Amino acid sequence: MSTLHEADDVSRGTTSPAVLKAVGLTKHFPVRGPGNRVVHAVEGVDLELQQGRVVALVGESGSGKSTVARLLAQLLTLTKGEITLDGTRVDAHFGRKFRRYCRNVQMILQDPFASLNPIHRVRYVLTRSIKIHHPGIRRDEREQLLGELLTRVDLTPPERYLEKFPHELSGGQRQRVAIARALGANPRVLLADEPVSMLDVSIRIGVLNLLRDLKDRLNLAILYITHDIASARYFADRTVVMYAGQVVERGPSEDVTQRPAHPYTQLLIASAPDADLLGERAEGEARGEPPSLISPPSGCRFHPRCPFAMERCVTTAPPIFQVGEGQEAACWLYAEDATEERRAAFGVSA
Amino acid sequence: MTITEPTITRTATTKKPVLEIRDLSVDYGYDDDAVHALKNVNLTLGAGEILGLAGESGCGKSTLAYAATRLLPPPGVITGGEVLFTSSRDGHGGDLLRMSDRELRAQRWRDTAIVFQGSMNSLNPVYKIGKQLMDGIRAHEKMPAHAMRARAADLLSMVGISKDRLDSYPHQLSGGMRQRVMIAMALALEPEVVIMDEPTTALDVVMQRQIVEQIMDLKRDLGFSVIFITHDVSLLLELADRIAIMYAGNIVEDAASSEVYHQPRHPYTAGLLHSFPPLHGPRRELGGIPGSPPDLMALPSGCNFHPRCPFAFDACPKIDPALGPTLYGDAEPHRSVACLLHDPAVGPGRLPDELAARPAG
Numbered sequence: 077m078s079t080l081h082e083a084d085d086v087s088r089g090t091t092s093p094a095v096l097k098a099v100g101l102t103k104h105f106p107v108r109g110p111g112n113r114v115v116h117a118v119e120g121v122d123l124e125l126q127q128g129r130v131v132a133l134v135g136e137s138g139s140g141k142s143t144v145a146r147l148l149a150q151l152l153t154l155t156k157g158e159i160t161l162d163g164t165r166v167d168a169h170f171g172r173k174f175r176r177y178c179r180n181v182q183m184i185l186q187d188p189f190a191s192l193n194p195i196h197r198v199r200y201v202l203t204r205s206i207k208i209h210h211p212g213i214r215r216d217e218r219e220q221l222l223g224e225l226l227t228r229v230d231l232t233p234p235e236r237y238l239e240k241f242p243h244e245l246s247g248g249q250r251q252r253v254a255i256a257r258a259l260g261a262n263p264r265v266l267l268a269d270e271p272v273s274m275l276d277v278s279i280r281i282g283v284l285n286l287l288r289d290l291k292d293r294l295n296l297a298i299l300y301i302t303h304d305i306a307s308a309r310y311f312a313d314r315t316v317v318m319y320a321g322q323v324v325e326r327g328p329s330e331d332v333t334q335r336p337a338h339p340y341t342q343l344l345i346a347s348a349p350d351a352d353l354l355g356e357r358a359e360g361e362a363r364g365e366p367p368s369l370i371s372p373p374s375g376c377r378f379h380p381r382c383p384f385a386m387e388r389c390v391t392t393a394p395p396i397f398q399v400g401e402g403q404e405a406a407c408w409l410y411a412e413d414a415t416e417e418r419r420a421a422f423g424v425s426a
Numbered sequence: 427m428t429i430t431e432p433t434i435t436r437t438a439t440t441k442k443p444v445l446e447i448r449d450l451s452v453d454y455g456y457d458d459d460a461v462h463a464l465k466n467v468n469l470t471l472g473a474g475e476i477l478g479l480a481g482e483s484g485c486g487k488s489t490l491a492y493a494a495t496r497l498l499p500p501p502g503v504i505t506g507g508e509v510l511f512t513s514s515r516d517g518h519g520g521d522l523l524r525m526s527d528r529e530l531r532a533q534r535w536r537d538t539a540i541v542f543q544g545s546m547n548s549l550n551p552v553y554k555i556g557k558q559l560m561d562g563i564r565a566h567e568k569m570p571a572h573a574m575r576a577r578a579a580d581l582l583s584m585v586g587i588s589k590d591r592l593d594s595y596p597h598q599l600s601g602g603m604r605q606r607v608m609i610a611m612a613l614a615l616e617p618e619v620v621i622m623d624e625p626t627t628a629l630d631v632v633m634q635r636q637i638v639e640q641i642m643d644l645k646r647d648l649g650f651s652v653i654f655i656t657h658d659v660s661l662l663l664e665l666a667d668r669i670a671i672m673y674a675g676n677i678v679e680d681a682a683s684s685e686v687y688h689q690p691r692h693p694y695t696a697g698l699l700h701s702f703p704p705l706h707g708p709r710r711e712l713g714g715i716p717g718s719p720p721d722l723m724a725l726p727s728g729c730n731f732h733p734r735c736p737f738a739f740d741a742c743p744k745i746d747p748a749l750g751p752t753l754y755g756d757a758e759p760h761r762s763v764a765c766l767l768h769d770p771a772v773g774p775g776r777l778p779d780e781l782a783a784r785p786a787g
Contacts, residue, residue: 136630246718276482277657278701281714303630310703310712333705347635348705349661365600365633 093163094124095297096148096181096265100157103143107370115369117143119321120157125265125297130288132300132312132329134344138366140321141301145267148299149183150174179209182258186270188250192242198253199238202226205260225256230286248279252286259290265297273302284311305344309333317341320367320377323396327403337405339382339421376408384409384421441472444514444651445494445538445619450507452486452493461722463489464675466507468749471619473514476645476652478666478683480659480698482719486675487655488543491621495538496522496530511537513618535562538619539612541605544628548608549596555582555607556592562614581610585640602633606640613644621653626661638665660702663687671695674720674730677749681761689783691752691763693735696780729766737781741772753777758785 101121104114118140125131133141146152148159150169159166161180168174185191192201202222206213213221226234229252242250251271258266268287272280288311291298300312308315309329316326317338325338336342364381367373373380379389389408397410409418447469453460463486471477479487492498494509504523511533512519525533542548550558559578563569569577579589585606596604605625612620622641626634638661645652654666662669662683669686671679671694679692690696697715704710717734720726726733732742749764753773767773767781776782 136632246721248718276719277659278482278698278715279718281701281703281712282716285712285714305631306703306705309705310709330709343632345705347631349631349634349658349664350705365602366630 092126092128094126095162096123096125097160097163098123098144098148098157099160101144101147101154101159102156103140103147103152104155113370116321116372117369118147121318121321121323123148123299123316125299127264127297128291128295129314130291130298130300130312132302132308132315133318134302134305134308134315135318136303136344136366138369139318140369141303141318142269143321144318145183145269145299145301149181149267150177151183175208178263179261180263181265181267182261182263184251184254184258184266184268184271187274188247188254189242189274191254192250194242196241197238198226198240198242198245201253201257202260205257209261221260225260228259228290229253229256231256246279247275248283251275251283255283255286255290259294263296265299266291267299267301269301270303271300272307273304280307281310287311304348305333306348317344320372321369322377323406324378325403325405325407327400331400331403335400335403337399337403337410338378338407339384339409340378341405343381376406384417386414386417441475442512442514443470443510444473444512445471445653446508446510446512447490447494448508448510450490450493450509451505452489452498453503453505455501456503459723460503462675462725463502463722464493467675467677469670469677469680471651471653472668473618473651474645474649475668476654476666478662478669479653479655479672480657480662480669481672482657484719484722485672487672488623489675490672491540491623491653491655494522495534495540495621497540511619513537515618532566535612535617536566536615537617538621539615539617541608541612541620541622541625543624549604551596554593554595555599559592559607559611559614562611566615577614581614582607584613584644585610601629602636605629605633605637609637609641609644613648613650616648617650619651619653621655623655624657625654627656627658634661641665659686659698671698674722674725676730676764678731678764679762680749681758681763685758685761685785689785691761691768691777691781692765693737693767693781694731697734697736729764737767737778739766739774741766745772754785 099122101118103118105117107113107115121144133144135141147154153169161177166177168177199222202225203218206218206221222238223234226237231237231249231252245253272283275283284307287298290296300308302308312329314326315329315332317324317332317340319340325332325341332341333345336345367377367380375391376389376394379385382389386408394406394408396404396406399405399410408414409421447467449466449468450464451466452464454463455461467490479490481487489502493504498504509522510519511522549555556575556578559581560574563574563577579592582589582591587603587606599607626637629637654662656662666683669681669683670677671692673694679686679695686695690699700712701714703712715734720730728743728745729747732738735742745766747764747766747769749762752758752761752763753768767777
């Protein structure tokens with residue numbers, strides 16, 4: 077509960093060093109057929125995860141958010157860029173090195189119906205995780221750990237859940253088992269890829285609150301991937317907005333959602349349903365569709381949809397500009413020499 | 427072209443019912459252990475109205491839509507009730523559940539059309555969308571092929587797709603465009619009632635906004651009524667005139683959408699509203715609703731919501747509340763709620779603060 081308010085000052089600075097850091101993350105997927113065409117799924121993404129902090133990665137489907145998570149989990153090889161864990165560069169996709177990496181970085185997947193094997197009981201699922209990540213653990217210690225894991229995710233009493241099959245659990249309980257499995261490795265980083273979007277609306281908040289408690293108690297670094305920017309505001313300290321494989325804006329969640337700087341973030345926020353804005357909405361704002369990533373638009377990838385597009389948006393990709401305390405946007409409107417255009421776009425100069 | 431002109435004038439004041447669902451019950455399964463997916467559901471859709479149907483997965487909202495149009499696949503069985511359609515144009519109609527196959531076939535798509543969930547699976551991947559659009563028209567009206575094609579082109583442009591897309595296959599369109607084709611298809615015969623089953627769930631918020639605006643525009647122009655099914659209450663608050671909230675096969679609250687938002691009367695409705703983090707305004711701690719959605723095979727006794735309800739009292743596990751007036755009674759005659767707190771005979775006679783916002787006006 078306290079994190080909601082204390083988050084503000086911490087989310088601006090980089091107080092603690094990053095556990096997991098990605099610089100210039102790039103992934104191209106080859107396309108079958110003639111020509112050496114590739115899908116530019118992720119292009120030059122920088123990301124930093126700190127202990128006890130939640131970073132939200134927001135974007136529409138196809139914007140590359142899940143690819144970023146898979147790259148960070150070492151499930152895909154990088155085309156370019158590097159990932160560092162505690163300052164050491166990692167490139168481990170199999171074997172002992174990969175396992176050591178997994179012990180630190182665990183992933184939670186979107187669909188708990190698919191991510192738990194239907195033929196195994198909860199006990200087996202969790203025991204596997206413990207055995208793999210705590211080799212040589214004694215039987216009684218293991219039993220104790222099993223109970224602890226389930227208690228941590230609020231599945232109490234543990235005995236009631238240990239012998240259950242996934243189909244005997246509700247969606248929320250299943251996702252809690254998946255979280256417990258991730259915690260079995262005793263990780264420092266959790267990559268949560270849309271952890272609540274398959275759950276019923278009334279229990280989503282419960283799972284998010286659980287993740288936040290765990291983050292506080294275990295000092296976890298969490299990457300929260302979502303398409304729901306309102307939940308990013310609720311749950312995350314910092315928010316990173318992606319569009320067509322690139323980061324377009326990042327900053328403290330409160331700033332990004334209340335004073336969005338990039339035209340795409342503004343569009344995203346204007347499109348979200350909000351009963352309080354009833355009738356105030358300007359119609360016809362939302363238009364266009366995300367671009368093809370095989371031949372992305374030149375310059376800024378958002379320019380074909382951007383209401384404020386200028387000449388240089390078509391020709392040159394914008395660098396990241398500082399727009400506020402800890403808030404950055406990749407948009408030419410924030411260039412030093414674009415005061416005129418900025419005023420024309422937003423009224424007063426930002 | 428007639429379809430671009432308003433066929434009826436929008437009469438917001440006199441909401442004559444076009445579709446009345448009375449005591450509709452649906453079971454899944456045939457014997458004693460059948461699951462009761464819908465239990466005596468009553469719902470009225472007024473002419474020109476957008477009625478939102480909200481609830482969690484498994485609460486029966488899609489079942490209601492399919493049962494009301496007799497599209498329910500086995501083992502779903504309609505065990506009782508009636509669905510009365512009354513045309514607001516010429517007064518024809520009848521009980522959909524008791525129509526002969528022939529009548530039903532004529533009625534379908536002409537009077538009530540459906541936009542199905544998941545446009546990806548609802549369009550046939552091996553036929554061009556022009557052919558699929560014309561299919562529905564051909565089944566109901568006799569007209570020369572070129573006129574039919576012109577009609578299909580008109581339908582496409584009505585939803586903002588250029589008409590040379592008639593010869594595209596579904597996979598050549600984006601998700602948003604496919605959803606628009608589904609909407610165009612539903613409107614092909616100018617139905618009076620359009621049922622939309624989660625039409626935007628698979629889409630992004632930006633695309634969702636475009637589709638919703640499109641639906642509102644079309645509704646204004648063509649004057650049909652909509653039953654809009656979704657689990658996203660915040661979307662309904664913007665879009666719908668009236669919202670019915672479902673829980674475990676029952677409608678637990680039925681009220682105007684602004685009333686649902688500002689003065690929820692059912693604890694479940696209030697809980698749902700507290701499950702969506704706000705995008706604006708103060709950040710506050712949210713709780714969601716404790717517990718899990720009920721298992722329809724083993725429903726709690728009495729009020730199905732009582733194990734999760736923060737205001738449950740001793741009568742709740744014993745009595746199953748019926749949809750009735752709120753505790754404010756005549757002060758808000760147009761809304762109803764199924765909760766014992768609102769029953770002066772058993773309830774405590776006063777409402778907890780969360781549910782007690784005074785009716786407006």
